[in-house]
Amino acid sequence: MTKPIVAVKAGRGSLHRSRDSYTAALAGPQIAADFVLRQSGITRVDNLEQMFDVAQAFAHQPLPRGRRLAIVGNATGPGVLAADTATSLGLELAELSPATRDAMSEGLPDLERIGNPVDIGPRATGEHMESAPVNRKLADDGVDGVLAVYVSPTPAATPR
Numbered sequence: 001m002t003k004p005i006v007a008v009k010a011g012r013g014s015l016h017r018s019r020d021s022y023t024a025a026l027a028g029p030q031i032a033a034d035f036v037l038r039q040s041g042i043t044r045v046d047n048l049e050q051m052f053d054v055a056q057a058f059a060h061q062p063l064p065r066g067r068r069l070a071i072v073g074n075a076t077g078p079g080v081l082a083a084d085t086a087t088s089l090g091l092e093l094a095e096l097s098p099a100t101r102d103a104m105s106e107g108l109p110d111l112e113r114i115g116n117p118v119d120i121g122p123r124a125t126g127e128h129m130e131s132a133p134v135n136r137k138l139a140d141d142g143v144d145g146v147l148a149v150y151v152s153p154t155p156a157a158t159p160r
Contacts, residue, residue: 004058005042008051009033038090064145068094071117073149074124079117082149093117100140117149126150 009030037044045051069091073079083093093116096104101114120128129148 004063005040006051006054006058007037007042007044008046008048009037009044066144067091068142068144069147070094070096070140070143070145071147071149072120072129073117073151074120074122074129074153075149075151076117076119078149078151079119082147083117086147094140094143097140097142100143122151122153 034044043054045054067090069086071079071082071086071093073082087093096114096116096118104114104118129150
């Protein structure tokens, strides 16, 4: 596919379903639409906001070579949530090469875990993510795309 297509399918709500038979409301329209869109290579989103977000991503990012995704972030929870979402959408978590694992550990003393997703620690800045893990993963032949998940650190509460 050279031009991605993003679709919002209306009629997912209870008003639409109440007009259909019980069986059709459970299975028919939504499953059929999901199947047809997926088979056609069309990206389905749930609302207009998501449609514009996905369109922006497609407009400014190259299409990945395949389905193998690497995730890097500075917090474990959001990285795991991203991995769950990615796999539920049919993406695969890429297996990082030993050379990539070794290269990533250099210069990141707080590296929490070199797996996928990679947690580079809560003290990591955006510059840390850009300079080491993301670029190393992009160079790994076993990785088709990289998702960076950055959580802005908040100052710790100070006791009174």
